[in-house]
Amino acid sequence: MKKKIIIAVALFLTTEGYGQTILSLQQSKELASKNNMAIKNSALEIDAAQEVKKNAYTNYFPKVSATAFSMRAMDPLIKFNMPGGNLPVYDGNPANLATATEFAYFPGLNLQLLDKATVGLINITQPIFVGGKITNGNKLAQIGVEVKEQQHQLSQQETLLKTEQQYWQIVVLQEKEKTIAQYEALLNDVNKQVNDAYKSGLVIKNDVLKVQIKQSELKTNKSKLQSGKQLAIMQFCQTIGIAYDSALVLQEDLQNIQLPNAYYADLETALPNRMEYRLLEQSVKAARLQTKMKRGDYLPQVAVGAAGYYFSGLSPQNDATTNGLVYGTVSIPISDWWGGSHAIKEQKIKVQIAENNFNDTKGLLKLQMEKSWTDVNESYRQILMMEETVKQTDENLKVIQTSYNSGIVNLSDLLEAQALQTETADKLIEAKTQYHQAVSTYLQVTGTSREDKDKR
Known part of the structure; x- marks a missing residue:
């Protein structure tokens, strides 16, 4: 009978294993790059910009x-x-026309x-x-293509960042499920001990009720966790472009924590890699070309x-x-120069505005990278502090458990120590997740790939 039960359980676990979809972080990012609708649309916008460029090139040819x-x-x-009739025959002397003697019908x-x-x-x-309008128009069309390509890369970066953040959010829920399972096992063990003691008349009914209340609270929290995980998986599947899979399991865990210095990037070197920086550069170039286009309206053609x-x-x-x-x-155009000079001055002012925005945003981008680096270091310090706290709560639980077994402390102290251990374990999980998310944000704002940093 035992052999049959073991075989049945093994078959069940095997079936469950085959039914699960297991995704690594890299696989999830690849799926998002391939399936995400925002990325697909930005790729189509590149195709549209290419057609605009081809259309502008045709202006070089005859119409x-x-x-x-x-x-x-x-x-x-x-x-x-x-009407018809007799017409005088002209003999070459106008004076004879009035007295002509010969007629033609x-x-x-x-x-x-x-x-x-x-x-x-x-x-x-x-x-x-035509005032350089064809040449400058083609240059503007080329800038349009480059802008769409950079916006596509920016869309990819933002989508991959969102994918990573959602990925680690599900990982933290998976880790919390393990913590709840451990806490549940502890409560079940305490419940057995207390029930045995109650049957033996060593404790009162109130102690049994205290354990049952803790178990009810745990069931409620477990249900909330499962509901939250289900919603998180739905959102994650939408982001990476796959059908919802309730059995989805994410492969990464929170054990591999690298030092912040492994991800550091020099700000001056990283700044030109930012897509936002490059887009601002293109806006300045476009404003200057538009000034030339406006000047071309008032040149001879x-x-x-x-x-x-x-x-x-x-x-x-x-x-x-x-x-x-x-x-x-x-x-x-002669009289057009009267109003055209003001239109050209307007375009020059717009160039100055674009340059000012570019210089101002450079400072903001640096500030953003500095803040992201601060967040990485702060979240890593939180991990170190929580790891120390977890050690203390583990030791505290061992002492309380020994004291409870010896009858030195009461049941409430033991339940409180168990709850404290679970709470600090959850906080450590959250700290590690926040560190991974902070690293993802830092890599995104410095234009760096996590894979390149991990290889180092």
């Missing part, structure tokens, strides 16, 4: 347009009727034109100089072109006419 027109009127648009003329017509026109224009046309329907015989021409144009 070709073609027009076709055909019509049929109910009545001819041009009608002309000349004219049968009359009835002319109707444009009852139907067909027109075709093709025009080719090649810009030679030169173009050459060629045109050809086809026309039929002008003569009664509907003979077709074709022709072609080449031309050049020069357009010089």
Whole structure:
């Protein structure tokens, strides 16, 4: 019978093991990079910016347009009727016209034109100089692509940071489940001892009730923990782009704690790696190019072109006419400079604003990195203090347990020592989690990869 039970339990555990999804931190980040919708959308924005760049490049080439027109009127648009008769023959002397003796008969003329017509026109224009707007427009389009690429990297960094934070939050809940299980085992052991003592008449009913109350409180806290873990897993699965899995288990634990110096990055070196820094640089470049574009609106514009046309329907015989021409144009805005100078000054002011924002934000980014480094060191100090506290509560529980077994202290002291040990163990778990999250934030704000730091 025992063998059958052992086999059944083994099969159950094996099935449970196969049913679990186990993810490491690196696997979770890879899934988030692949599946997260914010990252996917930012990648699509890069594609859109590439199309804008390609569209801007076409401005270097000639512009070709073609027009076709055909019509049929109910009545001819041009009608002309000349009656016939005898016309004097002109002998070259105007004085003889009035007394002409010879005449020629004219049968009359009835002319109707444009009852139907067909027109075709093709025009080719090649810009030679348009104030540098084509060149600067292409440079702006290139900056647009680079900005979208940097925003994509920033979106990735923010998503990976959120993934890490949620990952460690679930890890802390997994560790707390272990703490609760240990506390539950302690209470079950105490409950057995107290019940045995009560049956033997060594303790009163009140001691049994005290243990049962602690067990009820533990069940409540355990239920809250499981509900919180379930919600945290739902959110985590949404972030990394997988279906919700209630059996999801995260592989990392809180045992591997490296010193803060392992993650340190020099601020001056790290600053240019920040995507926010690079985006601000691009905003200054874009503002300067927009000033050049605005200045181009008020410079001469030169173009050459060629045109050809086809026309039929002008003569009664509907003979077709074709022709072609080449031309050049020069357009010089003169009066526009009156208002244009103010528009250019406006753009220069916007450049100054962009430069001021860039210089101000550089200081804020450095301050953010300094604060993140302070948070890393402070959270590590919290770990050291809580580890010392855990040692003290473990020792305190051993002493109280021995004293309780010897009848020196009462049950309330033992239950209080057990609860204190569990509470400090939970605080140590939270301190380690906060340290991992602080490290993740610091690496994100310094533009550093955790994998690169861990390899060191």
